[in-house]
Amino acid sequence: MAVDNVSMQIDRGEVLGVVGESGAGKSMTGAAIIGLLEAPGRIAEGEILFEGQRIDTLSDDELRVIRGRQIGAIFQDPLTSLNPLHTVGRQIIDTIVTHLKLSQRQARARALELLQEVGIPAAKERIDHYPHQFSGGMRQRVVIALALCADPKLIIADEPTTALDVSIQAQIIALLRKLCDEHGTAIMLITHDMGVIAETADRVAVMYAGRVGEIGPVADIIHKPKLPYTVGLMGSIPSITTEVDELAQIDGAMPRLNAVPPGCRFHPRCAHAFERCHIDLPELIKAGSSEVACWLYDEKKPGKGPSVSRKETARKKKASAKAAEALPLVKVDGLKQYFDVSPPWLTRVLERSGRQIVKAVDDLEFTINRGETFGLVGESGCGKSTVARAIVGLYTPTAGTITYMPGENGGATAKERVAEFDDKIQMIFQDPHASLNPRWKVADVISESIPEDRVSADRVAELLRQVGLADADGEKYPHEFSGGQRQRISIARALGGEPEFLICDEPTSALDVSVQAQILNLMVDLQRRLGLTYLFISHDLAVVHHISTRVGVMYLGRLVEWAETERLFANPQHPYTRLLLQSVPDLSKIGMRRAPMAGEVPNPLDPPSGCAFHPRCPFVQDRCLSERPMSIEVDGTHVACHAVEEGRV
Amino acid sequence: MSEVQIPDTSPARPGLLRQIWQSDLAHSFRQSKVTVVAGIISFGFVFIALFAPWIAPSNPYDMTGISVLNAFLPPVWMEGGDSRFLLGTDSVGRDILSTIMYGSRISLGVGVAAVFFAATLGISLGLISGYIGGRTDAAIMRVAEIQLSFPDILIALLIDGIIRSILGPGTHGNIAFIVVISAISLAYWVQFARTVRSTTMVEKGKEYVQAARVAGKSPGYIMFKHLLPNVMGPVLVIATINLALAIVTEATLSFLGVGLPPTQPSLGTLIRVGNDFLFSGEWWITIFPGITLAIMGLSVNLLGDWLRDALNPKLR
Amino acid sequence: MHTRTKLLGVLALAAGLSVAAPLQAKTFKFAFQGDVASMDPYALAENFSSSFHHNIHEPLVRYDSKLQIQPALAVSWSIVNPTTWRFKLREGVKFHNGNAFTADDVVFSFKRGKSEGADMGSFVNGIVEAKKVDDLTVDIVTTAPNPILLNTIAPFYMMDKEWAEKNGAEKPVNLAKKVENFATLNANGTGPFKLVSREPGVKTVLSVNNDWWDKANQKFNVTEVVMTPIGSDATRTAALLSGELDLIFPAPVQDVERINSSGVAKALQGPELRTIFLGMDQSRDELLYSSVKGKNPLKDVRVRQAFYQAIDEGAIIKKVMRGAATPAALLLAPGLGGFNAALNKRLPYDPAKAKELLAAAGYPDGFEIQMDCPNDRYVNDEQICQVVVAMLAQVGVKVNLLAQTKSKFFDKLKVHDVSFYLLGWIPDDQDAGSVIAHLMVPQADGGLPWNGGDYGNAKVTELSKMITSEIDQAKRQGMIDEAFSMVQKDVGYIPLHQQALSWAVKNGVTVAQRADNALHYWYINIE
Amino acid sequence: MVAFILSRVLQAFIVMLGVAMIAFSLFNYVGDPISNLVGIQTSAEKREQLRESLGLNDPAPVQFARFISRTVQFEFGISYQQKRSVSSIIAERMPATLELSFVSALLALFIGIPMGVYTALNRNSWLSHAMLSLSLVGVSLPTFLIGIMLIFVFAVQLHALPSFGRGQVVDLGFWTTGFLTASGLKALIMPSITLALFQMTLIMRLVRSEMLEVLRTDYIKFARARGLTRRTVNFGYALMNTLVPVITITGLQLGSIIAFAIITETVFQWPGMGLMFIQAIAEVDIPVMSTYLMLIACFFVIINLIVDLLYYFVDPRLRVDRGW
DSSP states (O other): OOOOOOOOOTTHHHHEEEOTTTSSHHHHHHHHHOOOTTTTTTOOOOOOTTTTOOOSSSSSHHHHHHHTTEEEEEETTTSSSSOTTSSSSHHHHHHHHSSSSSOHHHHEEEEEEEEHTTTOHHHHTTTSSSSGGSOOOHHHHHHHHHHHHHHOOOEESSSSSTTTTTHHHHHHHHHHHHHHOOOOOOOOESSOOHHHHHHHHHHEEEEETTTTEEEEEEHHHHHHHHSSHHHHHHHHHHOOOOSSSSSOOOOOOOOOSSOOOOSTTTTOTTTOOHHHHOOOOOEEEEEEEEOOOGGGTTTTSSSOOOOOOOOOOOOOOOOOOOHHHEEEEEEEEEEEEEEEOOHHHHHHHHHHHOOEEEEEEEEEEEEEEEEOOEEEOOTSSSSEEEHHHHTTTTSSSSSEEEEESSSSSEEEEEETHHHHHTTEEEEEEETTTTTSSSOOOHHHHHHHHGGGGGHHHHHHHHHHTTTTTGGGGGSGGGSSSSSHHHHHHHHHHHHHHOOOOOEEETTHHHTTTHHHHHHHHHHHHHHHHTTEEEEESSSHHHHHHHHHHHHEETTTTTTEEEEEEEHHSSOOOHHHHHHHHHOOOOOOGGTTTOOOOOOOOOOTSSSSSSSTTTGGGGTTTTHHHHHHOOOOETTEEEEOOOOHHTTTO | OOOOHHHHHOOOOOOOOOHHHHHHHHHHHHHHHHHHHHHHHHHHHHHHHHHHHSSSOOTTTGGOOOOGGGGGGGOOOSTTTTTTTOOOOOSSSOOHHHHHHHHHHHHHHHHHHHHHHHHHHHHHHHHHHHOOOOHHHHHHHHHHHHTTTHHHHHHHHHHHHHHHHHHGGGHHHHHHHHHHHHHHHHHHHHHHHHHHHHHHHHHHSSHHHHHHHHHHHHHHIIIIIIIIIHHHHHHHHHHHHHHHHHHHHHHHHHHHSSSSSSTTTHHHEEEEEEHHTTTTTOTTTHHHHHHHHHHHHHHHHHHHHHHHHHOOOGGG | OOHHHHHHHHHHHHHHHTTTOOOOEEEEEEEEEOOOOOSSSTOOOOHHHHHHHHSSSSBEEEEEEEOOOOSSSSEEEEEEEEEEEEEEOOOTTTTTTOBBBOOOHHHHHHHHTTTTOOOOHHTTTEEEEEEEEEEEEEEOOOSSSOHHHHHHHHOBBBOOHHHHHHTTTTOOOOOOTTOOOGTTTTOOSSEEEEEEETTTTEEEEEEEEETTOOGOOOOOOEEEEEEEOOOOHHHHHHHHHHHHSSSSSSSGGGGGOOOOTSEEEEEEEEEEEEEEEEEEEOOOOSOBBSSOOSSSSGGSHHHHHHHHOOOOHHHHHISSSTTEEOOOOOSSTTTTOOOOOGGGGOOOOOHHHHHHHHHHOTTTTOOOEEEEESSSSSSSHHHHHHHHHHHHHTTTOOOEEEEHHHHHHHHHHHHTTOOOOEEEOOOSSHHHHHHHHHSOGGGGGGGTTOOOOEEEEEOOOHHHHHHHHOOOOOHHHHHHHHHHHHHHHHHHHEEEEEEEEEEETTTTEOOOOOOOOOOOOOGEEEO | OOOHHHHHHHHHHHHHHHHHHHHHHHHHHOOOHHHHSOTTTTOOEEEEEEEHHHTTOOHHHHHHHHHHHHHHHOOOOTTTOOOOOOHHHHHHHHHHHHOOOOOHHHHHHHHHHHHHHHHHHHHTSHHHHHHHHHHHHHHHHHHHHHHHHIIIIIIISSSSSSSSOOOOOOOOSSSSEEETHHHHHHHHHHHHHHHHHHHHHHHHHHHHHHHHHHHHHHHHHHHHHHOOHHHHHIIIIIEEEEEEEHHHHHHHHHHHHHHHHHHHHHTTTSSSHHHHHHOOOOOOOOHHHHHHHHHHHHHHHHHHHHHHHHHHHOOOHHSOOOOO
16 A cells, blocks of 8 residues: 555645655655556545546546646656657647647647747747757756646646756746746645745645645745654755754654554654554644644644754854864865767768867866865756766876875875775765665675775674664665665765765765755764765755855856855855855745746857856856856855956846 | 665575575566466476486487387377387387487587577676777677677577588587587677676666775776676576577577487487478377477576566566 | 559569460479589489489480380491490481581580589590591590490480580589589470579479470470479478479388378389498598597408498388388399399398407497488488497497588598498499499599499409400309409498389379489370 | 768678678688589699689788679679579579568568557457467477478368478569469468568567557656547557667568578478578588678668668657757
């Protein structure tokens, strides 16, 4: 049983956010409504009413008429949602004529209107283009146009922005909101991202292990959550506006849907659980403006619900204070990392095209001090992961030097990095499923990074304990662990060589927020205990804000701005940093309406001349088109921007 | 669903038969009755292959025990049948049941050996090609591509022909096995190499391999310790399916008269020799080996099919 | 509509092409187990090819259906001196292309038959040349007196000089230029049938020659002959039984019963003149293919006799040949010139004796040897070999069998690259003398490659020479008997049997089955 | 477009060169070409003369160049066994094989694809299960066994169909065809079924698995979520997308039909190139073997080229630049 006894209601013109961690049953709920549950899934019990009509009992053909006509759908990945072999026009027209009595010509006219409405420029030409000719953000717009074809009353949007970059995400959210307002369409917005919900939804349903745990107005859910799970969840989400020393942490992981505990499904992780929670499954009950499925709010047990345990106190930046006088540990100087992605020689000759070089990292310069956490943010494709791989030695830099411990013994550059430093620099990877060899026992995985003369069972056990796992876990295989536990193993492996410097490449982006909090807390803890230095790479500004002492922002292979974390978030200089901070959805932005900045991330194969950001920059001038800005220091912030330099910002 | 499926290729804990029995693989095996039957039959063939000298009623290679006067005896249930020869005798007086048992032994043996060599060659080249990449990869893959322009059976025939003409006809009788095995394995390595290569390229990009590189491990170590275990899943599937193909290919070569000689007949040779008597009423000489070959091919194929589905989480 | 008309047009064209034969056309379709090597009559001296070519080309003298010599392109002959025969040629004979047959053609043919690439050695080696006397008279000069010259030249067919020269077919092969000989695919003879089309390995079509000179023999009603090679016994039988063929050649002995009981066809079986026998390498000091090193066990007569007596010929005939064979003790079939029934007594089958002999020769535990065998030449050839292997195993000799297609087998045999082999022989001149000359004279003494084991005995060699030129038949018979007895005493060969002729014809088709297995279409009638 | 085709043609050319190299080495280094040409009695002197006149003493690259130049002029040498030029042998045999392969390919495609689509769309119907089980039998049974069985039943027992050969053929001068006569068409039935069966089952299984894969994709789900009719989804979207990857493999499969014909031709004594090749192998007739090899490679390369072009037209991702 995957989804159990889910009840929710969406009103006309309303955006209902459905949140939950992966595996909570959000998508399945959405699929059930439009009758697209995949075998062996089926609706065993309950009913779905649409405008008072029961639709779950309809035959496939009857339901088909409702799908698209009355209820539209938007899926997560715009890259795979469109048929690659048909033009977008044909796909839209196909859908229109299925539902509306329109001729081909009329349908085409309507398709054009739709494309214009969702903000596709030059729609007249674009209508005859194939999906692969559109960028991700544009494709998602096409998907939205498709969902709107027959002007449905309800749209089920399943993670519509998850696959997109922050700046594009903001555009799509704004578009959805706009459509909702203008057409009076109700939207069921399924997402794991509370920030998106905060900005978009009117009401929110929180799902846990296949059940709705709490449902209510968005402000109440965020600021006055009632369910202990929601409380923990909200506390575990890092924010770009608030500072906390440690994120709230819900220990453990959500049960798999085929192994849910009896009673309240959250009770094994709940600090407030009492006897009844172990036995009886709670139903939704009214509690203020919300409804909560928790025995704590049962009338028979009156009393206070749990309170939000977020410590809103300003954090003393211990680490950063130290960093000021600390010695540099890693110095990156003029780093260039180019990749030759040219087609084969023959094709180049025939097509008379030159070599194609991706300048993944182009002239990068920064220093990481001992004991600090240097955060590197940027949208996908900006080259941040390449920096990590270059530092750790997986790539040989095209130009520039990476010097380790520049102050001591003259240091060692990347090219001459010798075995003694191998152990000092370690890496933690993004995907906990891919970073562990599935055929190896955990103990073997961890032993791999321990220098051969020091490998012992005790050492492995010690490492396991350090990351919060049990000694016995060493005998298991990776697939027996959850994502968070695997990331712990990954960290244990990185610690095997007793490193000084850890490079963390998106270590939490594949994890759910509650698990992310666990890992982030663990990393902070380890840093304190072992005196580690981190290079923390992420696309998530809030996470970087939470963990870093200093932050660098990358755009198309270049560092456009770097500064102390507080300074950068409080007073961003570079227009791109501003754009990012403005775009990022955050808990604090409830109900915020704004016109997001247009434009898209350029093709790294063909970066714009001069300042790479100039096509999207509101402060662009002629100089930006031709001259590449050099980095200057303004109030402790390093920034590479002509506008800032000229004081135009 | 965004949840990542974990392939059920989990290796069983060492030494624990019980765990193997309870593993997902064994579970899906038990789920399919057809597969269970195929498994039992395949096991039966392996048993026969291993123990033919002890369980066969007579030794068809031992010419001293054969009398031409016993030739063309029908199966025991027909008129003129002899109780010593359950399924009758062939044109020189050999017991059909025994020739089938020994023939299965040869067919299966040649098949297993050919697949083993093909797999060894293919895996090595595939790993090198996938991991090293560049010119080495291009060279190996170009050869593979050229070979892929020809169907397996043609390659096998050609290699068979070449080896035979290089060695001269005189020696062929004795080393027919080597000729056939090398012909088949050289015809089938490409599939292994290509699969291993593509799997290697996927696995190579995975972070555990990068972690090993960060830990300063050598390419040989990474290929052998990290990649090899992870490409074995697809290799196992191909090996099983190719075993069926190899058995059929050997039978075809023998049927075409360029495989194993009639003095040491495989099932294909038996069918070829018996084919001359199919219309003259002595159908048992060719039909029984034919049925045996069909059952052997079918059961191995069924196993391969099941294995492919079981190891491919997408198909479930 | 338009396309349809067009299609009909094509169909009509097709009909026109395929049914070009005259009214009342009687097409005779038959399958042989192999194909004729070439349309060039001199390309290969092999029994089936020879009988096939006879339908298109003709010799100076030929055999009638009782295997008696009768005039063909020559009307009469006389002996000018012991080494010169004079032939008077038939007048008014025309080749298929209309050219007249003259003495020039005879002279040309003998010259061509002796040239490089021709396989007519056994027929023309003893002939010095053919000399033109006048347009219709030719002298044939032999190296030595030849009592059986007529038999020798009976399978030697006449070609058209003008046609050959015009088309560049003066020689059977022209290797250096790498071009094919025109005569490989084309033919122009004087015989009762003309070559219509030739697709090697697929189909050969002949049509009747209405201008044949031999009006007396023009009693057949076949107007077209289609020959298809079908290698597989089973397929051949199946094709006959399904009515696709009028005759199969040979009919697999195992299928004879089935064919006879089918009601649509019947088997024709009769004694054939070919003897099947085993040969052994008796000249090398060490066998090429044997476990015995440093000596040649087969040089020991006891070993050869052991082999002989270890083989149960009765069982072979009963089981492998299904009764369709006659046991043989000579390499000469009854009915051929020089056959003496008194000598045709096989050594008895006696494995115990064989073991004794082997032990006496120093091989109590036997030894290992390879046997070469064709697998598509004689009736059940490969099976006979397999049975021989089994029988020799009973006396301790382990035989490894290498059975392969006839061309590869003959390639090996002719260079004596064999230790122990199976072969069949039928003298082209129907006479014992050529058997002795071909098979019993070692190469060192001018013997022919067919003596694959290089059997030799000085006395036999001497006799052979005398037999070739002895004109007195009684004396000659004495020599032949003596030679055969010596070979028997030496166990130079192990004769097995004469296989039966085995054809099968569809009901309603009558053919003449000659003992030399020649299929001549001018004896065929179809109801 | 031109660049795409040119680069494909160039690649094909390289493959052909590789195959030619193999054929050349076969020709020159497997066995002595001279002793295969002349009789045993030919003197050593004469052999040396012949060797010189054939250019066999030249350096290997020169010989290879000559080999290539002869090959492109369709001169493949003289068959050792038949003593005829290989090109004329091939020319005679080619129509038979191509006609058989063509009919088999049509059968395999027009039965295999619908069966694959049916079994993918109706995963659990008994008919699908029956087809799947049958297909497995089809894959497992050796071709020759199927052929023998067919002959046994339809030719020997029922006398319904001819057991061998092409029947009556019509000679069009450059081509002999069995399509124009009743007996020719009858003769085609059993061999073409035998030959098609294996490919048919392969294509069916391939189409099925590809289509199942496509049916699981997001754009199919999305199309269904938009309420498109089942027909549009299954045939307008799913089938089209299935065929893109299927084209490649099917192309290769159809190419291999020509080579698989070896077995069928042997069983049915079909007078095509396959039968010729088997005879050549048994007789170690190297010129015929190497020519056949190059010919098959050539067919494959051409089929590959056609497949690539088809791909190009079917899949807009190859045809239309990303632009924008």
